[in-house]
Amino acid sequence: MTETTEKARIGAPSIAGFTEEGESLSPTPVATGPLGGDAAKSHSHGGGYGIPDSSRAGRLTSYRLADFPELKGTEEEWRFTPLRRLGGLHKDALDGAAPAVAVEAPEQVRVETVGREDPRIGSAGVPEDRVSANAWEHFSEATIITVPSGVQLEDRVLVTLTGAGLAAAAQHIVIVAEEGARAVVVLNHNGQAIVAENVEVVVGDRAELTLVSLQEWQDDSVHASSQQVKVGQDAKVKHVAVSLGGSLVRLTPTVRFAQPGGEAELFGLYFADAGQHLEHRTFVDHAQPNCVSNVLYKGALQGKDAHTVWVGDVLIQKQAEGTDSYEKNQNLVLTDGGRADSVPNLEIETGLIKGAGHASATGRFDDEHLFYLMARGIPEDVARRLVVRGFLHEIIQKIGVPSIEEHLTEAVERELEAGDN
Amino acid sequence: MSTLEIKDLHVSIETEQGVKEILKGVTLTVKTGETHAIMGPNGSGKSTLASTIAGHPRYTVTSGSITLDGEDVLAMSVDERARAGLFLAMQYPVEVPGVTMTNFLRTAKTAIDGNAPAIRSWTKEVKEAMAQLRIDADFAQRNVNEGFSGGEKKRVEILQLELFKPKFAILDETDSGLDVDALKVVSEGVNRAHAAGNMGTLLITHYTRILRYIKPEFVHVFVDGKIAEQGGPELADRLEEEGYDRYLAGAGTAVQA
């Protein structure tokens, strides 16, 4: 296959049978006959990869909703999002009850519920969009989870957020892994909610944090979540986004290197059914030298009007010499009627880097794949499952927490079953 | 002892220019233990016959029948045909994303047999079959056909033939694109499967080259969607010398050189 790959990186895995895709290139209702050839209609877009109209560095940030203009839906960062379905998160007062937070954690972990005035609020970042600012203005209390300095946890911290209704609400979570701490934190979003959320994550110097954000909402839920991660010196963060349930989920994970020597891995897995809109916009801000980042998001789509969006911004600032970064998105379209948008954006302000690559591919599980597997005796539903399982497993196995991996494997099976009938 | 019986088969496809009839009355009977070579020029409909037997949705049977021991094959879905004992080694095997060979082979074997093979003996069997076909062991962990060369894909088709043990194997130009060494390896695989004594073979080929390694009892010359002549191995020798020109002269315009 061909992929758009800047400064080609050796060893970047690829999926054969997948064709190159660039910006918004998956008008999947394209009629291809059973012998239609390539797995996906491909076309490459002009410049190979897109530099956003305005630099990511220049984007407005503010705690105040009023500083952000009202949304029209044509803005670069909102152009894929159906604002009508956002449940008012971008304009209404978010005074519904926030999803209930329950934390299961080893005893070394400090769990606090604090008011808006707590000084730790705002320590990882400033809202970068209108919905995030709206959430910031409206949350009434925040949950702060602290893994103290030097503490290395064996067990994961499980934060369960359970929504109990469709009154638009605001949520605020702060996660701090202090210097040298090591932990896995899981945010499990479920129930029914319309919620705008800010998750602030501070990874202290030499700390190692894995943060898994699971979106397993009920069907009619709407969730917009800004997850900003600040990475300390020689610290490591692994952020995993898994979006399966909800009518509209829009996650914007941002990783900002605050000190040199940091490492960030951003993984994502999504599975959109009929009518679902699942959007992930990753941003890695290489503001410091000698940091490494790797982004891999994989998604499957099944059913009419299943829509997924991945936009991956990487900014390598002038001072970020020695940067090594790579980002990749792969989508697998299982049925007609879905649409996968995939946009890598790379801005590089210095030539003194180790690598900066990106790839984006959208493939279609087509009749030829199905015929091949069925001609070996494999029934259609098993064949589909075999392919999707294999495709998504690459992300699941990166989580490194067996209980979550099992849970997700089962969740993916359920998604597939739901699509069978 | 099984019988695959094709009677007066007419098949058409939809093209942009409308419906096009490709098979124009094919009659052929293959029994367990027999090897039939089907030889013909490009575009004569050989792959169409193979794909129709396997049940590819692109091909519409307009009349005629295919039966396996009296059972109506045309009424079966693609996977049912495979489980009934039909195997098609494809001319152009597709790459299947996300599925490792190991996982694929085990899943298919389980589907065909109706129960999962015992893991230890199965692993050993796969390993040995791969070694005999000179397929690198690390292919087991690669995705199905992904990045395999043309020759590797053909070997992997024969690997499946040996592992799945079908009643009837249809080999669609398994020989094309193979160098002499690969051709020998692949032919040995087919001969091994045949020697087990429970298989009938339909060997589709454009060239006579493979017939040095696989010996058919029957040779059918396929021209313009029909069998134009049939006979024993001597017919293949004649084709070797004379080519297909003799048949093409009368065949009309549908045949491309």
Ligand SMILES: Nc1ncnc2c1ncn2[C@@H]1O[C@H](COP(=O)(O)OP(=O)(O)O)[C@@H](O)[C@H]1O
């Ligand atoms: N996908 C297709 N679209 C249009 N015509 C096709 C297609 N597949 C096969 N045909 C036509 O059907 C005829 C038989 O093709 P095929 O069965 O592949 O022949 P062979 O295998 O003997 O070379 C040819 O004329 C070919 O052009």
Ligand SMILES: [Mg+2]
């Ligand atoms: Mg052919």
